[in-house]
Amino acid sequence: MKNIISNINKAFDHRVRLGIMSVLMVNEYADFKTLKELLGVTDGNIASHTKALEKQKYIKVEKSFIDRKPNTRYLATQNGRKAFQAHLDALEKLLNKDINIDNTDK
């Protein structure tokens, strides 16, 4: 490992995306409105963060009509689950690691 943050996934750096993934790890799916309410962010925000995760193939989108209204569901992909778990492991390692600097010559 080159540096102490090399295994931290840039795609999950943002708290909104962290929140989205957390929700999708424990629920089979969540729809647009649910994510929006759980995370307390604006529509455009959910849209762009989900789009970013979708682009990485960490989540997938299913569009349908429920009660004649459009409904967008987000689901974590198998790949996304793996990547997120790896990210959490990397985070834990970073935080628990002894990063002891030799400052004796300073």
Add this chain to the structure above:
Amino acid sequence: MKNIISNINKAFDHRVRLGIMSVLMVNEYADFKTLKELLGVTDGNIASHTKALEKQKYIKVEKSFIDRKPNTRYLATQNGRKAFQAHLDALEKLLNKDINIDNTDK
């Protein structure tokens, strides 16, 4: 609590700042070069991320000359330590929380 990410600190959202704080939590101080090497990022990057943390008063900077060369040390403030620990607690809560959505009507 309004939403599931409300206690996650925006200032620590970025992996570089997460790394800087992790280092400064367990070491009394770290200098510019050390941080740069530990994190594997460019000079300008370290500069801007430390500046951001400094602006929030989460770290402080001490400038001196060592062996006639300029040396910049970064230290976590008491406030910074508290905020970072709170952030970690919030992260842990988010990840361990049962965010179970009632999807029965969907």
Add this chain to the structure above:
DNA sequence: TAAAGTACTTTGAAAAACAAAGTAAATGTA
């Protein structure tokens, strides 16, 4: 004393984040 190295800082472009406005269909109101 000229060239190279060290330790940063500044700058400007590129990317990301964000909220406001837009769209389109459904529903409520008079």
Add this chain to the structure above:
DNA sequence: TACATTTACTTTGTTTTTCAAAGTACTTTA
């Protein structure tokens, strides 16, 4: 049955952040 409102998103454009390249001010080496 029109018209306004709500729902469920998407699009747009501005602001903010990130980032690396270039710049500065020395110090060291040849």
